[in-house]
Amino acid sequence: MSAHQHYDIIVIGAGMAGASVAAELAGAGRVVLLERESHPGYHTTGRSAALYTQAYGPPVIRALSRASYTFFLGQGPGNPPAGLLRPRGALFVARADQAGKLDAMRSALDSVVEPQTAEQLRARSPLLRDGYASAGLFDNSAADIEVHGLHQHYLSHFRAEGGSLITRAEVKGLVRIGADWQVETQDQVLHAPIVINAAGAWADIIAEMAGVAPKGLRPLRRTALLVDPPTGIVPDAWPMVVDVEEQFYLKPDAGKLLISPADETLSEPCDAQPEELDIAICVDRIQTAFDLQIRRIDHKWAGLRSFLPDGDPMAGYATDAPGFFWLAGQGGYGIQSAPATARSAAALVQGNDLPADVLDLGVTVAALSPARLRVAA
Incomplete structure (x- = not known):
């Protein structure tokens, strides 16, 4: 020593x-x-x-x-580099039975998000199944972080x-x-x-x-998978789609689709690894909400998100x-x-x-x- x-x-x-x-x-x-x-x-x-x-x-x-936004734009104290953000947008989608959750979110975030009809949601995210989401919200300022x-x-x-x-x-x-x-x-x-x-x-x-x-x-495990989009579709310009109750999300990622069941499973601090049940839940939720058949998983991982009470x-x-x-x-x-x-x-x-x-x-x-x-x- x-x-x-x-x-x-x-x-x-x-x-x-x-x-x-x-x-x-x-x-x-x-x-x-x-x-x-x-x-x-x-x-x-x-x-x-x-x-x-x-x-x-x-x-x-x-x-x-x-308060972090100007830094991400390459401005302000700390000499931030350029290119930390890439425009993405985020859609928060709700089924008819989730209307109350959507209304609460809109009330809390009225100056940040724009209401969306079912037709507008599908125009922004064409893989959404017809009839799945009845309404939603769009955050135009959402962006990918490098x-x-x-x-x-x-x-x-x-x-x-x-x-x-x-x-x-x-x-x-x-x-x-x-x-x-x-x-x-x-x-x-x-x-x-x-x-x-x-x-x-x-x-x-x-x-x-x-x-x-x-x-x-409380360290909570979250699972993520990387899968292919349907043949012939390039989803890179699409927004991220998030269930209003955070039961899943789907995000374009360099020609692929990053998907998650947004799980929050209590875990001991560790090098977290995905579990087969969470992977199956993820695939089921995504295929229910999107016109997407997942036949192969390119990559899978998990991480711990730690919350205080x-x-x-x-x-x-x-x-x-x-x-x-x-x-x-x-x-x-x-x-x-x-x-x-x-x-x-x-x-x-x-x-x-x-x-x-x-x-x-x-x-x-x-x-x-x-x-x-x-x-x-």
Whole structure:
């Protein structure tokens, strides 16, 4: 094991959350980013459906997503690269028996979405079965996110600002010694007064290791498949289609169709893999809603989306341990809200208020604070 090394901040987890906040903080001191796998983003970040939409998620997430929009356009702080968004559009479709859910969604998102008749839905997504959906909503601003480009931007910016990335660095021990946290990996012992817990599905495990009360994080498995469209059809210009109750989604993907049953199966933190039952449910739901015969699956995978009990993300210092900063619970929205979440978390780490644009959209320190959550039983 190498000699002890001292930093100002240790970030645990180099997925999108960890990489982005580390990049925002790199110029403020000596920052090290630890990743348990051989390369960053192996788990949830690398398995995202990669859609930006302001019509997705609870109010705090939608506000953070709106505050991230200029970054995705290649503008604003952080020198974002161009080309992070590609126009896609998103259709939220409802059967006749789902009319109440559609009305509720329209009321919550009236300024973001446009009502659609059944005929308009089929014109935008020709594979929808005639008679399946009675009405829907269209989010014209929805776009594909270049997830790899976004993640690599943050990692490159982090390194350029002097940050250190260490892979194959699973945390084996985490304890407060005096004014510092001591983080032990297989090969190194590191010290810093501040530890940022951005470990995704493993965040509660990291907290317990540190003697910090867990927050009831729930890793939920989601399955995705890649299949062929009908012969002769090129779906690339079509919008993503999402069931209004999120029972499935279908999204064009480089000449293929990415489909999911939008499952949310509670899981232990792990390298999630798809299960045959979820695959069968996915195929059944998609073939029920779309004129699509799925005879072969090109690729299948699963990822974990981690939610806190109230569904909102958490960014703030623990109330029961000095210098332990939570950055967790982004659920399925962590990519689209990452730029604003990272700026917000970096501000809070340094004892500052939230960025003005985030405050203007109604996000408060209290809404992000770990103190809002009861200790998990």
